[in-house]
Amino acid sequence: MVEAVGIVADVASFGALVGIFAMLALALNLQWGKTGLFNAGIAAFWGLGAYTASMVVTNPVPTALARPGHWGIDQAAFPAVFGVSTSFTVAIILAAIAAGVLAFFIAIPTMRLRADYFAIATLGFAEIVMNVFVKNLPGITGGVEGIGGVPQPFEFGAEGWKTNLSYFLLVASVVVVLFFLLERLVRSPWGRVLQAVREDEDAAQALGKDTFSLKLQSFVLGAGIMGLSGAFFAFWLRGVSPPPNSFTAADTFAVWVIVIIGGSGNNRGVLAGAFVVPFLEYFSVRAKSWFDLQEPLASQIFYFRLIAIGVVLILLIMWRPQGIFPEPKHVAKRPRWVIGR
Amino acid sequence: MTSDGIPILSTDGITKAFGGIRAVDRCSLAIQPGKITGLIGPNGAGKTTLFNLIAGLYAPDEGTITLRGERIDGRPPFEIVQKGVVKTFQIPREFRNLTVLENLMVAYPGHPGERPLSALIGWKRVWDREEEVRKKALDILSLVELDQLSDANASDLSGGQKKLLELARSLMVDPKVILLDEPLAGVNPTLTGKLLGIIEGLRDRKSTFFMIEHDMDVVMNRCDRVIAMHQGRPIAEGAPEEVRHNELVMEAYLGG
Amino acid sequence: MVLQALLNGLVEASVIVLAAMGLSLIYGVKKFPNFAHGDMMTVGAYFALWATSTLRAGIVVGLIASIIFVAILAVVFELLVFSRLEGRGPVAPLIASVGLALILQNALRVAYGTGQLTYGVPLPDSWVSGVTDPLTGQLVWINPLQGVVPLVFAAVVVALITFILQYTKLGKAMRATSDNADLARVTGIDVRLVRYATWALSGALAAAGGVMLGFRVNGIQPLLGSSVLLLVFAAVILGGIGSPYGAMLGALVISIAQNLFFPFAVLTDTPVQFVLIVPFGIMVLVLLLRPQGLAGRPLGFDLPPLRAELRKLAESVSHSWRRLRG
Ligand SMILES: Nc1ncnc2c1ncn2[C@@H]1O[C@H](COP(=O)(O)OP(=O)(O)OP(=O)(O)O)[C@@H](O)[C@H]1O
Numbered sequence: 001m002v003e004a005v006g007i008v009a010d011v012a013s014f015g016a017l018v019g020i021f022a023m024l025a026l027a028l029n030l031q032w033g034k035t036g037l038f039n040a041g042i043a044a045f046w047g048l049g050a051y052t053a054s055m056v057v058t059n060p061v062p063t064a065l066a067r068p069g070h071w072g073i074d075q076a077a078f079p080a081v082f083g084v085s086t087s088f089t090v091a092i093i094l095a096a097i098a099a100g101v102l103a104f105f106i107a108i109p110t111m112r113l114r115a116d117y118f119a120i121a122t123l124g125f126a127e128i129v130m131n132v133f134v135k136n137l138p139g140i141t142g143g144v145e146g147i148g149g150v151p152q153p154f155e156f157g158a159e160g161w162k163t164n165l166s167y168f169l170l171v172a173s174v175v176v177v178l179f180f181l182l183e184r185l186v187r188s189p190w191g192r193v194l195q196a197v198r199e200d201e202d203a204a205q206a207l208g209k210d211t212f213s214l215k216l217q218s219f220v221l222g223a224g225i226m227g228l229s230g231a232f233f234a235f236w237l238r239g240v241s242p243p244p245n246s247f248t249a250a251d252t253f254a255v256w257v258i259v260i261i262g263g264s265g266n267n268r269g270v271l272a273g274a275f276v277v278p279f280l281e282y283f284s285v286r287a288k289s290w291f292d293l294q295e296p297l298a299s300q301i302f303y304f305r306l307i308a309i310g311v312v313l314i315l316l317i318m319w320r321p322q323g324i325f326p327e328p329k330h331v332a333k334r335p336r337w338v339i340g341r
Numbered sequence: 342m343t344s345d346g347i348p349i350l351s352t353d354g355i356t357k358a359f360g361g362i363r364a365v366d367r368c369s370l371a372i373q374p375g376k377i378t379g380l381i382g383p384n385g386a387g388k389t390t391l392f393n394l395i396a397g398l399y400a401p402d403e404g405t406i407t408l409r410g411e412r413i414d415g416r417p418p419f420e421i422v423q424k425g426v427v428k429t430f431q432i433p434r435e436f437r438n439l440t441v442l443e444n445l446m447v448a449y450p451g452h453p454g455e456r457p458l459s460a461l462i463g464w465k466r467v468w469d470r471e472e473e474v475r476k477k478a479l480d481i482l483s484l485v486e487l488d489q490l491s492d493a494n495a496s497d498l499s500g501g502q503k504k505l506l507e508l509a510r511s512l513m514v515d516p517k518v519i520l521l522d523e524p525l526a527g528v529n530p531t532l533t534g535k536l537l538g539i540i541e542g543l544r545d546r547k548s549t550f551f552m553i554e555h556d557m558d559v560v561m562n563r564c565d566r567v568i569a570m571h572q573g574r575p576i577a578e579g580a581p582e583e584v585r586h587n588e589l590v591m592e593a594y595l596g597g
Numbered sequence: 598m599v600l601q602a603l604l605n606g607l608v609e610a611s612v613i614v615l616a617a618m619g620l621s622l623i624y625g626v627k628k629f630p631n632f633a634h635g636d637m638m639t640v641g642a643y644f645a646l647w648a649t650s651t652l653r654a655g656i657v658v659g660l661i662a663s664i665i666f667v668a669i670l671a672v673v674f675e676l677l678v679f680s681r682l683e684g685r686g687p688v689a690p691l692i693a694s695v696g697l698a699l700i701l702q703n704a705l706r707v708a709y710g711t712g713q714l715t716y717g718v719p720l721p722d723s724w725v726s727g728v729t730d731p732l733t734g735q736l737v738w739i740n741p742l743q744g745v746v747p748l749v750f751a752a753v754v755v756a757l758i759t760f761i762l763q764y765t766k767l768g769k770a771m772r773a774t775s776d777n778a779d780l781a782r783v784t785g786i787d788v789r790l791v792r793y794a795t796w797a798l799s800g801a802l803a804a805a806g807g808v809m810l811g812f813r814v815n816g817i818q819p820l821l822g823s824s825v826l827l828l829v830f831a832a833v834i835l836g837g838i839g840s841p842y843g844a845m846l847g848a849l850v851i852s853i854a855q856n857l858f859f860p861f862a863v864l865t866d867t868p869v870q871f872v873l874i875v876p877f878g879i880m881v882l883v884l885l886l887r888p889q890g891l892a893g894r895p896l897g898f899d900l901p902p903l904r905a906e907l908r909k910l911a912e913s914v915s916h917s918w919r920r921l922r923g
């Protein structure tokens with residue numbers, strides 16, 4: 001019985017991480033898969049969302065001699081609804097907005113760059129945001145320590161499996177809703193014109209499309225979803241810490257791996273691909289006990305995980321660039337329900 | 342110059358240089374409304390560049406472009422299209438992975454479904470509009486005889502068919518001024534006649550055409566006016582017969 | 598303090614320039630940004646370390662061995678991966694280079710752990726000499742090993758590369774391929790061979806840069822090269838992609854600007870970690886205002902005049918802001 005409960009807790013926690021990466025991948029699939037925007041700064045949007053959410057759901061901590069403090073909100077300010085603090089809802093929304101706003105300001109100077117320049121620029125912006133600002137603003141972000149003691153929406157105390165399971169269900173339902181909303185969006189005239197922009201931006205412009213706005217919309221919306229994912233990640237991890245622990249370029253490219261494996265432009269494929277990265281993550285954590293690994297292999301397994309990601313990336317781009325599930329033929333399709341008369 | 346009436350579109354001293362080459366060089370010309378104006382000139386004369394300047398794909402280094410009294414130079418292309426000027430590409434630029442029908446539908450201007458929020462909510466009026474757009478696209482496709490291929494991938498079309506697609510797509514915009522960059526090159530003779538018929542029909546309904554064309558028969562028999570261009574600037578302008586016998590023009594074509 | 602900053606900038610530039618020229622060569626000939634370049638530098642730094650200890654030889658032998666090794670490695674990359682991605686635009690090789698970066702960086706972590714290693718070349722105190730700044734009377738520190746050696750070495754290498762590019766058949770072929778590969782091919786240049794040669798040269802430069810960087814910071818760790826990658830990109834973009842001479846200029850400007858930040862930070866009480874903003878800010882500005890870089894030619898795409906571009910930018914911002922709200 002104890003063992004079964006442990007497995008449930010474990011699987012639920014794994015599932016939640018899959019869901020968190022699935023959100024990231026769906027967002028990148030909008031930006032890259034549909035619009036052709038090479039976002040190499042995912043870590044920044046994700047991280048900003050995570051930090052924002054962490055600040056909203058924790059009390060402020062003043063900087064002390066031993067620890068850098070961070071901003072927060074007095075949790076007494078949030079009323080509870082059905083026993084769950086409303087701070088979580090606020091946190092999630094603010095996380096998405098913060099990431100979206102960051103994306104807006106990053107996009108203004110970089111949006112008109114070619115794909116390769118855009119990649120370098122977004123990578124650089126991410127580096128600045130996470131490694132320069134977030135890490136070096138103790139008193140606001142907790143500096144190199146990050147923010148600890150982040151709660152989860154549903155806490156069951158000693159019954160950890162219930163906490164994990166309910167959190168998994170929450171994340172899963174958010175992913176499902178996101179999936180349907182995004183599918184609806186890409187199968188609309190908006191999705192169609194985004195694809196036109198991706199395939200030939202000049203031609204789209206010559207036909208009167210405001211390609212800058214369209215790309216901006218896609219980028220900001222995608223980044224907002226990444227921020228949303230960041231909030232769920234912060235709850236999942238029960239805290240945030242700056243690079244090199246979290247929110248690194250390796251995280252960014254892990255999301256790329258997911259999208260490339262799943263098939264860019266295919267939301268279903270990307271959902272399937274979202275299992276890969278958390279699985280490697282989990283495997284590298286658990287392999288130690290499963291296979292009774294000895295040092296130094298036990299600590300090296302983390303690096304092997306990243307090597308595996310690199311190998312998969314290269315092999316896929318060489319042999320199957322369209323991914324496991326190729327992009328579906330795009331048709332804007334009237335959804336089953338429409339609003340209005 | 343024998344200009345009659347107020348021009349709908351005019352350029353004044355526009356210049357565009359690429360590195361050392363002045364592709365368009367202090368070019369001033371005017372287009373009369375409701376006419377088909379032909380633009381001729383040897384290869385490399387700067388005709389395509391001139392079109393790109395008018396359509397806003399390039400900003401001129403110098404000079405002004407005026408549409409019905411309003412300056413449009415330096416405006417982004419989408420605004421120029423919204424003002425009623427659309428251009429086709431000499432080398433077709435189809436959206437490869439959209440179907441022929443979708444290529445047309447995506448060109449429809451001001452589709453409310455192209456705003457993310459209304460697309461997400463899915464207003465009924467958005468999808469009703471989508472139906473109208475589809476009908477309009479199918480009508481235009483049958484006009485250029487591509488209706489059989491409406492569900493084919495645009496990348497699967499032949500070169501000539503892609504030219505037709507270019508023209509059809511630009512018609513989706515209901516333009517007032519249409520800049521056609523060699524619309525007939527590679528289109529078979531029977532269809533050429535039909536296309537010119539369509540163009541003339543639209544002209545009679547007050548559309549203005551500015552058309553680059555190398556086929557002298559077409560230029561002589563179908564254009565109302567002709568402008569000849571050489572080394573980035575007009576060298577002759579007038580009725581087709583006049584321009585044809587202009588010495589400078591003959592020299593430009595012979596001398597290269 | 599300013600003179601010190603300038604000197605430090607000069608020394609740093611000599612390290613960056615090696616990396617930047619290598620990156621720029623590949624960008625020019627292969628038309629994609631090689632995200633693995635930083636990690637190729639790291640491999641070079643570690644290989645020199647390995648070679649010195651295995652061969653029980655001096656660091657000079659280690660440096661040469663490392664240059665040869667990374668050059669060969671780079672050729673293998675082209676053979677196995679990048680030659681097969683030819684003709685697929687910049688994105689596919691870019692992604693592959695990211696994969697390669699992950700592999701190299703983590704293979705080094707597996708092999709050497711994450712600790713700091715050094716070349717163990719002794720740094721006697723007497724080698725650090727103080728010179729008086731004629732303007733301020735302050736002492737300026739120059740460490741011959743960590744300062745002068747990279748500087749002299751870089752000067753030699755830069756001269757060598759300039760010679761190769763300017764006067765040898767290979768160099769001319771490389772420039773022609775970088776300019777227009779199709780045209781180069783029809784004029785009888787073996788473009789495939791040129792690509793391999795470019796990789797070899799780029800790898801050699803990466804190794805040299807990596808070893809010098811290891812010297813300069815006196816510590817070799819798996820993130821050695823990738824930590825300066827952004828700086829190197831900034832230098833390359835500033836100078837004009839595909840223009841090795843531009844890369845030199847870019848490296849100089851970036852490094853000096855960065856080092857001038859330190860006195861500024863002290864004066865204004867800004868955290869010194871914010872220094873990364875300087876090169877990156879310059880890079881974004883250059884990308885926006887002059888994508889062909891300071892020295893490079895236009896990249897074959899149209900470049901509207903600056904004022905029109907800025908106006909367009911301002912308009913599209915306000916316009917998109919309205920669109921986003923509406
Ligand atoms: N984007 C560009 N970059 C550099 N040079 C260009 C560019 N576009 C055009 N040119 C040059 O400008 C000149 C005019 O070209 P343009 O395409 O306007 O000629 P054209 O009159 O349309 O010729 P054709 O009849 O062959 O289509 C040519 O010398 C061409 O090489």
Ligand SMILES: [Mg+2]
Pocket residue numbers: 388389390431522
């Ligand atoms: Mg032309």
